[in-house]
Amino acid sequence: MLDQIAYAIPFLLPGLLVTIEVSLITVAVSTVIGIVLGVGLVYGPAALRWPIRGFSDIIRGIPILVLLFFVYYGLPLTGLNLQSFAAAVLGLTIFKVAQVIEYVRGAIETVPRGQMDAAKAIGLPFHERFFYVIAPQAVRRFLPPWLNGVTDAVKGSALISLLGVGDLLFGIQKVVARTYDPLALYCFGALLYFVMNYALSIASRALERRFSYIRE
Amino acid sequence: MAASSSATTPLLRVRAVQKSFGSTHVLRGIDLEVARGEVVSIIGPSGSGKTTLLRCVNFLEPYDQGSIAIDGVEVGYRGDETRKRRSERDLARMRAETGMVFQLFNLFPHLTALQNITLGLTKVRGLGRAEAKDKAMHWLGRVGLTDKADRLPSELSGGQQQRVGIARAVAMEPKILLLDEITSALDPELIGEVLDVVLSLAAEGMTMLTVTHEIGFARDASQRIVFMAEGTISAEGPPAEIFSANQSNERLRSFLARFSAAHRL
Numbered sequence: 001m002l003d004q005i006a007y008a009i010p011f012l013l014p015g016l017l018v019t020i021e022v023s024l025i026t027v028a029v030s031t032v033i034g035i036v037l038g039v040g041l042v043y044g045p046a047a048l049r050w051p052i053r054g055f056s057d058i059i060r061g062i063p064i065l066v067l068l069f070f071v072y073y074g075l076p077l078t079g080l081n082l083q084s085f086a087a088a089v090l091g092l093t094i095f096k097v098a099q100v101i102e103y104v105r106g107a108i109e110t111v112p113r114g115q116m117d118a119a120k121a122i123g124l125p126f127h128e129r130f131f132y133v134i135a136p137q138a139v140r141r142f143l144p145p146w147l148n149g150v151t152d153a154v155k156g157s158a159l160i161s162l163l164g165v166g167d168l169l170f171g172i173q174k175v176v177a178r179t180y181d182p183l184a185l186y187c188f189g190a191l192l193y194f195v196m197n198y199a200l201s202i203a204s205r206a207l208e209r210r211f212s213y214i215r216e
Numbered sequence: 217m218a219a220s221s222s223a224t225t226p227l228l229r230v231r232a233v234q235k236s237f238g239s240t241h242v243l244r245g246i247d248l249e250v251a252r253g254e255v256v257s258i259i260g261p262s263g264s265g266k267t268t269l270l271r272c273v274n275f276l277e278p279y280d281q282g283s284i285a286i287d288g289v290e291v292g293y294r295g296d297e298t299r300k301r302r303s304e305r306d307l308a309r310m311r312a313e314t315g316m317v318f319q320l321f322n323l324f325p326h327l328t329a330l331q332n333i334t335l336g337l338t339k340v341r342g343l344g345r346a347e348a349k350d351k352a353m354h355w356l357g358r359v360g361l362t363d364k365a366d367r368l369p370s371e372l373s374g375g376q377q378q379r380v381g382i383a384r385a386v387a388m389e390p391k392i393l394l395l396d397e398i399t400s401a402l403d404p405e406l407i408g409e410v411l412d413v414v415l416s417l418a419a420e421g422m423t424m425l426t427v428t429h430e431i432g433f434a435r436d437a438s439q440r441i442v443f444m445a446e447g448t449i450s451a452e453g454p455p456a457e458i459f460s461a462n463q464s465n466e467r468l469r470s471f472l473a474r475f476s477a478a479h480r481l
Contacts, residue, residue: 117276118322122336122388123312126304132335136326213326213368 004184008175015171016192022085022167023154026092030153031146033093034100039130041101042108052101059098065159067091072163088160092153099149107142108134140211147204151197158193168192225288227252227423228273228392233282235268242268243279244447250392253421257434260444261471266427269444270394273425274314275307286313287391312340315385319397321377323369329356329380330365333387341388355383359413375406382413386422393417395426399433411437431475435459443468 041052059067068091072084082090111134119129161170172189176182226249235243242265250256258266271277273284275292278301284291291310293299302310323332333352337343343351356362359379361372369377378398385393395414399407411433418424418437428434434441434455441458443451443465451458451465463469 112320112322114318114320114322115324117271118316118318118324120276120308120311121274121314121316121318122384123308123310123340124336125308128339132339133324137324 004179004181005188007179008172008185008188011175012168012171012189012192015166015168018085018166018170019154019157019168020196022089022092022157022160022165023150025089026096026153026157027150030093030096030100034097035104037097038101038104039108041105043126043130056098056101059094060102064092064095064156065162067095068159068163084160084163084165088157088163088165092157092160095156096149096153099152100146103142103145103149104138106145107138107140110141111137140208143204143208143211147200147207150204151200154196154200155193226250227254227287228425229283229285230269230273231283231285233269233272233279233284235265235272235277235279242447243272246282246447246449248442248449250423250425253423254440255418255422255424255426255438256440256442257426257428257438258442258444259428259431259434259471260450264444265447266444267396270316270396270425270427273392273394274311274316276316286310308340312336312388313391314394315388315390315392316394317378317381317385317396317398319400321369321374321381321401323377323380323384325369328366328368329361329372332369332380333384336384336388351387352383355387356380358416359383360409373406374402375409378402378406378410379413382410382417386417392423392425395424395428397427397429399428399430431459431472443471445471 037052037055040048041056044052062070068088071082071091071094072087075082075087115133115137116129119133124132157167158169161167161173164170168189172185176185179185228248228250230246230248233243233246234241244265246265246269248256248269258269260266268277272279273286273291275284278292283293285295289295289310292307293301323329324335327335330349330352333355334345334348337348337351338345341348353362353365356365359382361376361379361383364372364376364380369380372380381398398414399410402410407430411430414424414426414433415437424437426434426438436455438455441451441453441455442449443458445467451463451468457463458468459472463472
């Protein structure tokens with residue numbers, strides 16, 4: 001079994017890198033866009049809030065695989081023909097943006113109303129109230145679901161092998177097709193996913209501790 | 217925003233202010249003036265609109281009709297015929313002229329006592345770090361908390377938190393201080409330390425508008441008492457008159473009777 005795995009490793013490494021790359025891009029882009037849209041959802045005018053609300057509700061109501069197929073197979077019919085890698089990243093990112101929007105909304109809304117009142121009362125304009133008073137407190141509530149979402153992104157990225165993207169799962173399947181030993185290979189693949197996510201959850205606990213000093 | 221600070225204009229002038237929350241008419245035409253250096257306390261049953269009125273003064277709550285002016289400058293809406301809501305920047309500048317202390321303290325939990333005070337001094341008043349710190353330490357000293365400067369709010373007692381809240385408000389050198397039931401959330405034995413600070417500020421001539429359930433404090437600290445009931449000012453006058461035994465205002469009399477009955481228990 002061990003030599004099976006040793007044989008497989010060179011084939012899996014590129015896939016592992018693709019999985020990490022896709023996860024990183026997805027998380028980074030969706031976090032930035034999701035925070036902007038999430039803040040818009042909470043504080044924006046109705047003309048901004050409603051489209052964001054609609055986007056988030058619709059996307060979160062669609063299975064991620066359907067979304068990926070839609071981007072890869074559906075969008076070309078509208079003239080937007082994406083390579084499988086780009087389609088995969090776009091699909092996962094759209095999905096993730098909708099989630100981050102909700103994390104942001106939830107985090108901001110749990111900051112007591114009196115905080116905004118107190119910040120107004122000392123004469124801070126909106127952007128300073130947000131940056132110096134609301135955001136530092138919202139971060140603590142944003143982190144746990146967001147960090148969970150990062151591991152979800154790593155796991156969810158396995159779906160992109162269905163678009164033919166050469167990720168970790170794709171690599172495993174290629175080796176299995178050659179060696180006919182699915183048990184050893186899938187066990188090893190599962191272990192690789194687990195190691196990545198376990199490292200992430202250790203890092204996330206450290207990050208949460210960093211912000212745990214904020215108490216009401 | 218030209219200020220006319222002649223001695224004859226009241227510092228705060230509230231005229232015919234109306235405010236509804238949905239179908240609830242909370243303020244039904246409020247007229248009130250507070251002179252420079254005056255301490256006015258608003259009392260009344262809960263739901264009478266006291267806190268809403270106070271929150272309208274610094275526009276934490278927008279009002280529907282009427283006008284509120286501080287030092288001759290309209291607070292939430294432009295003084296001209298358009299009555300347009302002021303811009304975010306103007307509102308912030310107006311609010312910096314009023315200090316507010318809250319029932320639940322509302323200290324910023326991620327900042328130390330000192331930082332709670334310096335935030336406004338540096339960002340709003342534009343003081344340098346050192347200058348802001350000196351000023352904040354001065355006010356922490358005034359409320360007796362010099363040794364707690366580097367503590368987070370969660371490490372302070374309720375009375376200490378509220379004293380930081382007062383220091384945060386007065387350090388901004390507001391023209392008027394709004395106190396919203398600032399002892400209601402405190403254990404009885406901590407109320408005294410907070411009221412002492414307020415009394416010393418009053419003695420120094422700070423203009424204050426307070427909403428309070430501390431009848432004794434209202435009597436001792438204020439030049440004038442305003443009794444609100446059902447969204448209107450039902451009675452108004454110096455403490456001796458308001459709390460006099462032969463008070464003719466029926467609603468005020470029954471409020472005070474119920475109040476003292478509850479407090480003798």
